[in-house]
Amino acid sequence: MNNEYSISEITIVTPKEALEKASIRIGDGKIKDFSKSTLKDYPIKGDYILFPALINAHDHLFGTYYPKIGNGPYICWLPWDYDLKSSEVYDERNKNTPYEVYLFGAYKNLISGVTTVHDHIPHVVNNTLIDKLPIRVLKEYTLAHEASVYDLKWGDGIEIEYKRAVEKDLPFVTHIEEGFDEESLRGVDTLEQLDALSDHTVVIHGIGFSEKDIKLLAKKKVNFIWCPGSNMFMFQRTAKVKEIIEAGVNVSIGTDSPASGELNLLEEVRFAKKVYKEMYGDELANDSIVRMITLNPAKAFRLDKRLGSLEKGKLGDLLIIAGDKKKPYKSLVEANLKDIALVIMEGKPLYGDVSFEEMFNNHKSEYTSVTIQGKDKLIIGDLNGVMEKMRKKVGFHKELPFLPVGN
Numbered sequence: 001m002n003n004e005y006s007i008s009e010i011t012i013v014t015p016k017e018a019l020e021k022a023s024i025r026i027g028d029g030k031i032k033d034f035s036k037s038t039l040k041d042y043p044i045k046g047d048y049i050l051f052p053a054l055i056n057a058h059d060h061l062f063g064t065y066y067p068k069i070g071n072g073p074y075i076c077w078l079p080w081d082y083d084l085k086s087s088e089v090y091d092e093r094n095k096n097t098p099y100e101v102y103l104f105g106a107y108k109n110l111i112s113g114v115t116t117v118h119d120h121i122p123h124v125v126n127n128t129l130i131d132k133l134p135i136r137v138l139k140e141y142t143l144a145h146e147a148s149v150y151d152l153k154w155g156d157g158i159e160i161e162y163k164r165a166v167e168k169d170l171p172f173v174t175h176i177e178e179g180f181d182e183e184s185l186r187g188v189d190t191l192e193q194l195d196a197l198s199d200h201t202v203v204i205h206g207i208g209f210s211e212k213d214i215k216l217l218a219k220k221k222v223n224f225i226w227c228p229g230s231n232m233f234m235f236q237r238t239a240k241v242k243e244i245i246e247a248g249v250n251v252s253i254g255t256d257s258p259a260s261g262e263l264n265l266l267e268e269v270r271f272a273k274k275v276y277k278e279m280y281g282d283e284l285a286n287d288s289i290v291r292m293i294t295l296n297p298a299k300a301f302r303l304d305k306r307l308g309s310l311e312k313g314k315l316g317d318l319l320i321i322a323g324d325k326k327k328p329y330k331s332l333v334e335a336n337l338k339d340i341a342l343v344i345m346e347g348k349p350l351y352g353d354v355s356f357e358e359m360f361n362n363h364k365s366e367y368t369s370v371t372i373q374g375k376d377k378l379i380i381g382d383l384n385g386v387m388e389k390m391r392k393k394v395g396f397h398k399e400l401p402f403l404p405v406g407n
């Protein structure tokens with residue numbers, strides 16, 4: 001068996017429970033079982049918790065730049081898109097190649113504990129870039145931009161794209177009702193008329209959803225992705241998420257791009273909790289939130305046989321955070337970048353604290369040292385080099401706060 005090892009004496013969060021002083025055995029890039037390896041074991045000392053690596057259910061990696069753009073509230077996404085594309089920040093971003101901007105996005109996600117991202121964009125844009133990135137960006141999906149007459153006409157049209165998704169057992173992904181004009185508010189009706197609502201369907205935003213829309217989505221087992229940071233920035237409103245959850249819809253959380261959303265998935269999760277409290281005067285439970293960035297998106301994107309939870313046979317995508325092992329879910333919801341102690345994809349460490357150096361040593365040449373939020377880390381590739389190159393291209397010492405390198 002290749003590259004077998006185990007991590008032991010750590011709190012492990014499986015879908016159902018948090019196992020204390022537990023072990024997990026990885027081999028051939030997969031989770032073998034929950035025993036200690038006789039070949040190589042890494043016992044963990046101190047307050048650490050092991051989760052499945054996170055899934056960011058909605059991002060646009062090509063939008064990985066800063067600052068945010070927009071002067072809302074808008075009536076729908078269209079005038080925001082105009083503001084974005086006519087801004088100086090957009091021109092500055094485009095001094096970097098698409099691959100370079102995608103690298104910013106991949107690293108933004110990696111240092112926040114994410115190994116899997118859905119980059120909502122036509123295949124023609126991201127297909128050649130994905131394989132060169134340090135994390136997993138989904139390739140298997142069909143899509144539309146939105147369901148409105150003025151949408152950006154991504155893909156081959158809703159009917160064809162949806163049918164393709166069903167035939168190939170893929171997700172069909174689209175923004176929906178991202179606005180309050182008459183056309184936006186017809187989004188769910190339009191998908192229904194085109195017979196494009198089922199458990200293959202993944203809809204994003206839904207800030208205009210009516211009670212009737214929510215009932216229909218639940219009945220058709222449609223998956224919903226919530227991006228509260230982006231919604232509040234652009235519209236000062238977000239979807240009726242409590243009603244959506246209570247209707248039984250599978251809900252995930254995504255960041256959207258940093259052009260409108262929060263800086264990373266950890267910030268997005270905290271923002272989600274805050275918005276929920278403001279809207280409903282109620283706490284969104286920490287274990288529910290953790291499912292919205294692990295198992296729920298794995299289900300939505302039809303990857304739950306391979307990802308989303310720590311179970312025998314799934315891929316070895318692991319996240320270790322520093323935190324209170326008595327309160328694992330709360331610790332993840334409140335984690336900062338510096339608390340992301342180790343990120344492993346298919347058994348291979350990609351990013352982590354220098355205290356895990358021994359694990360990185362097998363692949364030493366692939367890593368560089370980097371300081372994130374004042375903490376020394378090891379990272380796959382050369383993030384310092386990426387930052388340096390970006391600063392040369394834009395001609396000044398640009399800071400990207402979702403990549404707080406050296407700070």
Ligand SMILES: [Zn+2]
Pocket residue numbers: 058059060120175204256257
């Ligand atoms: Zn989006």
